[in-house]
Amino acid sequence: MVDATPPPGFEPLFRTSPFLDHLGPFFMRKQADGTFVVGVRVQPHHANGRGVAHGGLLMTLCDISLGYRTTSSVEPRPMLTTASITTDFAGSARIGDWIEVHVDVHKVGGRLAFANCYVVRDGERIVHASGVFARSGDRPQSV
Numbered sequence: 001m002v003d004a005t006p007p008p009g010f011e012p013l014f015r016t017s018p019f020l021d022h023l024g025p026f027f028m029r030k031q032a033d034g035t036f037v038v039g040v041r042v043q044p045h046h047a048n049g050r051g052v053a054h055g056g057l058l059m060t061l062c063d064i065s066l067g068y069r070t071t072s073s074v075e076p077r078p079m080l081t082t083a084s085i086t087t088d089f090a091g092s093a094r095i096g097d098w099i100e101v102h103v104d105v106h107k108v109g110g111r112l113a114f115a116n117c118y119v120v121r122d123g124e125r126i127v128h129a130s131g132v133f134a135r136s137g138d139r140p141q142s143v
Contacts, residue, residue, distance in 0.1 A: 002096050004041045013038060015068065023060060029100075036072075038065040039100035042093050053093040062087060062117055062129035065101035070115045070133055073105040076141065080113055080133035091126030093119075099126070111135055 010027040013020070020026060023046075028036045040046070040061060048054045063085055071077050093099045099121045106114040112132060119127035 002041065002043050004043060006039060006041065007098060010039055013064075020064065023057065026061075026064070035069065035103070037100050037102055038068070039098060042095050042097045042099060044095055047095050051095055053097070053099065055087075055089065058089070058093075058099075058119055058127050059085065059087050059129070061099070061101055061119060062127065063131070065103050066115045066117050066129065066131035067133060069103035069117075070105050070108060070113045070131070071139075074108045076138040078108060078113065078135045079137050079139055080135055082131065083112070083134045084132040085129055086131075087127060087129045089127055091121065091124055093121045093126060097121050109135070 004025055006027040010029045013026040013028045024040065027039050030036050038061065042053045046053050046057045063082055067080055067082060071080050099119055101117050101119050103115055103117040106116065113135060114132055116130050118125045
């Protein structure tokens with residue numbers, strides 16, 4: 001088994017689901033500007049038959065990172081559903097590699113939200129994704 005321990009400064013992702021629990025563990029690191037980066041250490045169960053991170057893992061990582069960052073970028077926080085994600089693969093990650101996602105939120109409008117991200121391994125961008133999200137209202141304010 002490969003040690004899933006994240007680099008210093010990362011903590012367990014603040015939100016999870018049965019699917020993410022099955023696929024993870026996922027981590028996050030808060031940034032000085034109030035944003036956050038999502039990351040994962042590639043485990044054997046993340047790999048395809050060639051021993052590299054499966055494209056489905058990379059796309060899932062993009063989807064959750066784009067959605068969570070876009071939702072948290074404005075107040076009140078919108079409820080977003082993925083409408084479209086376009087993914088371009090430019091590299092790979094092997095078992096044991098740490099990969100993280102850096103998101104740039106472009107716009108959160110009344111009906112749609114737009115964001116881009118890069119999956120980075122050892123400083124190299126290995127995936128680029130663009131997401132469009134449908135807005136179905138706002139999350140209730142926490143007390």
